[in-house]
Every structure is written in C-alpha cells, then in structure tokens.
Amino acid sequence: MKQFTTLLGAAEFAVTLATGWHFATADERYEKTTLLALAETSDSENPIDGDSFYVVSPSGAIGFCEDGEDIDWLFLSDAAPNEDLPLIYQTAAQVKICTKCGSGVVSGARFCGKCGERLN
C-alpha cells in the first residue's frame, strides 16, 4: 500500500484506480471531482500531524493511519466494495535468511535463532 501525507495526494492516486467511492460511516457518495474537492478542503482545514498518513488500497479505497498502525478506512472504493481491507498497517517485513540452515531470521539479529550461526 502506498502512503500519503495529504488526503489530496491519496485522492489523486485513488482516482487513477476507481471512479466512485462511498464514505465508510455514511451513505454519502463521491465521484472523482467531489472526492478531490473534499480532500483539498480537508487538508487545508485539518492537516495531519507527523505520525499520521493516508493509505490507498489496490482498489482505490482511502484509509487514514493516525498512529502509523491502525487504519481507519474513510472512503471505500466502488471498484471492490467487498475488498478485504487490513485494519493494521504493516510495513514490508524484512526477512533475512540464515546462510547455514536456511531459516528466516529477524532483521537486525546477530545470530540465527535456530542453529546459532553468526549472521552478517
């Protein structure tokens, strides 16, 4: 998922993926121009702080991640109304592989948890 620091940035990306949205907690519907207008207003009236960001799902749904973890989905995409949207933001896991036994080890670990091999 892509991260955006403004709702307008997220909306501009979302309009390349979908043509209609509905608000997650209400019946209001948005199309391209109304979504972009709303995003612009929201950014100027309620700019988000440093730990927060917006995310856009593969189908164009827009979510708000307030603390960098939990995702609040704001706009659901008409392109995939039943999309399975994650409620937690996960950064791509960095997995290293032990050169001796081949098991996955935690990023930053100095020794393999399985065989004890020293890792670079």
Ligand SMILES: [Zn+2]
């Ligand atoms: Zn190992």
